[in-house]
Amino acid sequence: MKETELTFWRASVYGSLGLVCFLGLWELAIRFHLIDPFFLPPPSQIFTRAIRMTTGPDAVLLSDIKISASRVLAGFSLSVLAGVPFGLVMGVSSVVRATLNPIISIIRPLPALSWIPLSMLWLGIDEQQKYAIVFMGCFASILVYTTDATMRVDPVLRRAARNLGASDFQVLRYVILPGALPDLLSGLKVVLAIAWTCVISAEMVGANSGLGFRIWTAKEWSDTGQVLVGMISISVTVLILDIAFRGIERLLLPWQRKASGT
Amino acid sequence: MALIQLDNVTKVFSSRKGDVEAVCGFSLSIRNGEVVTLVGASGCGKTTVLNMVAGFIAPTSGKVLLEGEPVLRVEPRCGMIFQSYALFPWLTVRENVEFGPKVKGISRKIRKKLSRNYIEMVGLTEFADSYPGELSGGMRQRVALCRALANKPDILLCDEPFAALDAMTRQVMQQELLNIVSRSGQTVFFITHSIDEALILSDRVVVMSARPGQVKAVYDIELSRPRKIDVQLTDEYLKIKRKIWDLVEEEVKASMISSG
Ligand SMILES: Nc1ncnc2c1ncn2[C@@H]1O[C@H](COP(=O)(O)OP(=O)(O)OP(=O)(O)O)[C@@H](O)[C@H]1O
Ligand SMILES: [Mg+2]
Numbered sequence: 001m002k003e004t005e006l007t008f009w010r011a012s013v014y015g016s017l018g019l020v021c022f023l024g025l026w027e028l029a030i031r032f033h034l035i036d037p038f039f040l041p042p043p044s045q046i047f048t049r050a051i052r053m054t055t056g057p058d059a060v061l062l063s064d065i066k067i068s069a070s071r072v073l074a075g076f077s078l079s080v081l082a083g084v085p086f087g088l089v090m091g092v093s094s095v096v097r098a099t100l101n102p103i104i105s106i107i108r109p110l111p112a113l114s115w116i117p118l119s120m121l122w123l124g125i126d127e128q129q130k131y132a133i134v135f136m137g138c139f140a141s142i143l144v145y146t147t148d149a150t151m152r153v154d155p156v157l158r159r160a161a162r163n164l165g166a167s168d169f170q171v172l173r174y175v176i177l178p179g180a181l182p183d184l185l186s187g188l189k190v191v192l193a194i195a196w197t198c199v200i201s202a203e204m205v206g207a208n209s210g211l212g213f214r215i216w217t218a219k220e221w222s223d224t225g226q227v228l229v230g231m232i233s234i235s236v237t238v239l240i241l242d243i244a245f246r247g248i249e250r251l252l253l254p255w256q257r258k259a260s261g262t
Numbered sequence: 263m264a265l266i267q268l269d270n271v272t273k274v275f276s277s278r279k280g281d282v283e284a285v286c287g288f289s290l291s292i293r294n295g296e297v298v299t300l301v302g303a304s305g306c307g308k309t310t311v312l313n314m315v316a317g318f319i320a321p322t323s324g325k326v327l328l329e330g331e332p333v334l335r336v337e338p339r340c341g342m343i344f345q346s347y348a349l350f351p352w353l354t355v356r357e358n359v360e361f362g363p364k365v366k367g368i369s370r371k372i373r374k375k376l377s378r379n380y381i382e383m384v385g386l387t388e389f390a391d392s393y394p395g396e397l398s399g400g401m402r403q404r405v406a407l408c409r410a411l412a413n414k415p416d417i418l419l420c421d422e423p424f425a426a427l428d429a430m431t432r433q434v435m436q437q438e439l440l441n442i443v444s445r446s447g448q449t450v451f452f453i454t455h456s457i458d459e460a461l462i463l464s465d466r467v468v469v470m471s472a473r474p475g476q477v478k479a480v481y482d483i484e485l486s487r488p489r490k491i492d493v494q495l496t497d498e499y500l501k502i503k504r505k506i507w508d509l510v511e512e513e514v515k516a517s518m519i520s521s522g
Contacts, residue, residue: 159318160348164362164413165338174365178352255352255393 041225046232049225060214061229065237068199068210071127072241075134076195080188083139087146092176097147104140112137112198116205125206130199137198138191145187146180153179182256185249192245196238211237263330264291265417265449266315271324272474273310284310286474288324292417297443297450299460300468301506303514307475308453312419315451316340328416338362341415343423347402349394355381355405356390362413380408384438400431404438411442417449425455433491436462444488457506461499462489469509472517479509 006014023043029035030042037045053061090097115136123129153176161175203212211230218226250257273285285307292298300308313319314326317337326333328340341362349358359377368376381390384404394402403423410418424432436459442448443463454460460467464483471478481502485493493499 154348156344156346156348157350159336160342160344160350161361161365162336163316163318163338163340163342164365164409166361166365170365174361175350178350181352253352255354255395 038222039224041228046225046228050229050232053226053229061233064209064211064214064230065233068203068212068234069237069241071130071199071203071210072134072192072195074127075131075198076138076192078131079135079138079142079191079195082135083142084146084184087143088150088172088176088180090143090147091150091180092172104143107136108140108144110136112194113201116202119202120206125208130202130207133202134195134198138195141191141194142188145191146184149180149183149187150176152183182253185252189242189245192241193238196234200234264327265294265296265329266290266292266451267325267327267330268311268315269325269327271311271314271321271326273307273314273319274322283474285314285321285476287476288470290468290477290480292449292451295447295449296466297452297464298466298468299452299454299464300470301454301457301460301510302470302475302478303472303510303517304455306470306473306513306517308470309421311470311475312342312421312451312453315417316342316419338413339416341410341413341418343403343406343410343418343420345422345425347394347399347406349402349405349409351394354391354393355386355397355408358394358405359408359412361409366413376412377408380412383442384408398431400427400435403427403435407435407439407442411448417451420450420452422453422455424459432459437490439463440487440489457503457510458494460506461485461503462491462493467506469506470513472513472520478513479506481506 026040027042027044030037030040041049050061053059090100112133115133119129119132119136123132157175157179158171161171166174199210200212200215203210204216207213211234215227215230218224218230268288268290271285271288272283275282275284288307288311290298300311302308310319314321315328315333315337317333317335317340320334328337333340350361353361356377359380360373363373363376377390378387381387384407386401386404386408389397389401394405397405403426406423424435427435439450440463443450450463452460452463454463457467461483467481467483468477469479469481470476483502485496485499
C-alpha cells in the first residue's frame with residue numbers, strides 16, 4: 001500500500017484525537033484510584049492550577065516564562081553574534097581552523113551544566129551568570145555548525161563569484177553567507193534547544209526567578225502540580241519559539257520554499 | 263597583439279599519489295573576435311587549460327598572457343560559463359545576471375537596464391523573478407550565459423556548457439551563442455566533446471593530444487557564416503569532420519592505452 005501524506009487538517013484532527021485520549025486516560029486513571037494524585041495530579045487539577053498561577057493574586061507563571069525566555073534569547077543571541085562571524089572565518093581559512101580546532105575540541109564536549117560552578121564563583125547568581133552559562137553551552141556548537149555550513153558551500157559558486165569580479169569580502173558576504181544559511185539555520189535550531197537546557201538547569205541550581213527556579217521550589221514543597229505546570233510551560237514556550245524560528249527561516253530562505261533542488 | 267596567449271604552458275598537479283602532468287608545452291594564441299574551440303579525449307587537460315586562462319589555477323611553467331599581461335589571479339575579464347551552471351540558487355534570475363555589475367559598483371539603475379536587455383535577449387523575461395531551482399537545464403544555462411555577458415568580458419570561456427543539455431536544447435543554445443557572437447563580435451574560447459558543436463561554432467578548432475595535453479593540430483574552419491544546422495550536410499563540412507575525427511580517435515585510443 002502506498003503511504004499517502006495527510007492534509008494539514010486531517011493530521012490536526014488525528015493529533016487532537018490522540019491528545020484527548022491521552023489526557024482522558026490519565027484523568028480516568030486517577031479518578032478510578034489507579035494512581036495516587038499526590039504522585040500525579042489529574043489534568044483537570046493541573047489545568048486549574050495553571051489558571052491560578054497565571055491569574056491569581058500570586059500569579060508568577062507568566063513572569064517566570066518571560067524571565068526564562070528572555071534569558072534564553074539573550075544568551076542565544078550573544079552566542080550567535082559571536083559564534084557566526086567567527087565560524088565563517090574558520091570556514092574559509094584553513095589556517096584559523098587549524099589554530100582554533102584544538103581549543104574548540106576541548107571546550108565543545110563539556111556539558112553546559114559543568115560550567116555552572118565556575119560561573120557561579122565568577123558571577124554569582126545574577127542575570128549575567130545565566131547569559132554566561134548559555135554562552136558557554138552554545139558558543140562552541142554554533143562555531144562548529146557555522147564552520148561546517150560554510151565549508152559545504154559549493155566551491156564552484158565561490159569561483160563563479162570571483163570570476164565575476166567579487167572581492168574576498170564580497171565572496172564572503174554575497175556567496176558564503178547566503179550559501180551557508182540553510183545549514184546554519186538548522187544548526188541554530190538545535191542550539192536553541194541547548195540554550196533552554198542551560199537556562200532551566202542554571203535556574204534550578206541558583207536563581208530566584210524563572211521556570212527552572214519555580215519547578216525546583218515546588219519540588220522542595222512536594223508540590224507535584226506546580227512541577228507539572230512548570231514543565232508544561234517550558235514545553236509550550238519552546239514550541240512557540242520553534243514556530244517563530246521556522247517563520248524566520250521561511251522569511252530568510254524564500255528560494256528554498258519555491259524551488260526544489262538547485 | 264593576441265588577446266590571449268598561452269606560451270609553452272605546463273601544469274603538473276602534485277598529490278599524495280604522485281605528480282600528474284596534465285598539460286605539457288601547450289601554446290596557443292587567440293585574437294580578438296575569434297571563436298576557438300578545444301577538443302580532445304577525456305582527461306587530456308582541456309579544463310586545466312581553461313582554468314589557467316581564467317586564473318583559477320597557476321601554470322607550473324610557461325606563460326598565460328591576457329593582452330600581453332600575465333594572468334596572476336582570477337581574471338574578471340575572462341568570463342566563465344561552467345558546465346554545472348554555477349548559478350547562485352538564492353538569487354533570482356535578474357539578481358544572478360546583475361551580480362557582476364553589482365560587485366563592480368555599477369548603479370542600480372544601469373544594472374537594471376543591463377539585466378533587462380540580456381534577459382530579454384535569451385527570452386527569459388517572464389522568468390526574471392524566478393529562482394534557478396524553478397528553471398529547466400536549458401533555461402539555467404541561458405541565465406549563466408546572460409550573467410557572463412552582462413559582465414562584459416573580453417573573452418568568454420566555456421567549459422562544455424551545453425554537455426548536460428538534450429540534443430534539441432543544445433542546438434538552440436548553439437544558435438543563440440552564434441547570434442550573440444555575430445552581433446557583438448564576442449571572443450570565445452570553448453571546450454567541447456562534440457566535433458559537430460566545434461564545427462558549427464568556431465573559426466578555429468584546436469585538437470589536443472592525450473595527456474599530457476599539447477596542441478596536436480589546429481584547423482581553420484572556413485565554412486560560411488551565418489551557419490545553420492544544414493551546413494552539416496555539405497561536403498566541405500564532412501571532409502573536415504572526418505579529418506578531425508580521425509585525429510581525435512587516435513588520441514582517445516592513445517589515452518586509453520596509457521591509462522590501462
Ligand atoms: N586538482 C587536480 N588535482 C590533481 N589532478 C588533477 C586536478 N585537476 C585535474 N587533474 C588531472 O589532470 C588531468 C586533466 O584534467 P582535466 O580536467 O583538465 O581534463 P579534461 O580534458 O577537462 O577532461 P574532461 O573532458 O573529462 O572534462 C586529469 O588526468 C586529471 O586527473
Ligand atoms: Mg573538463
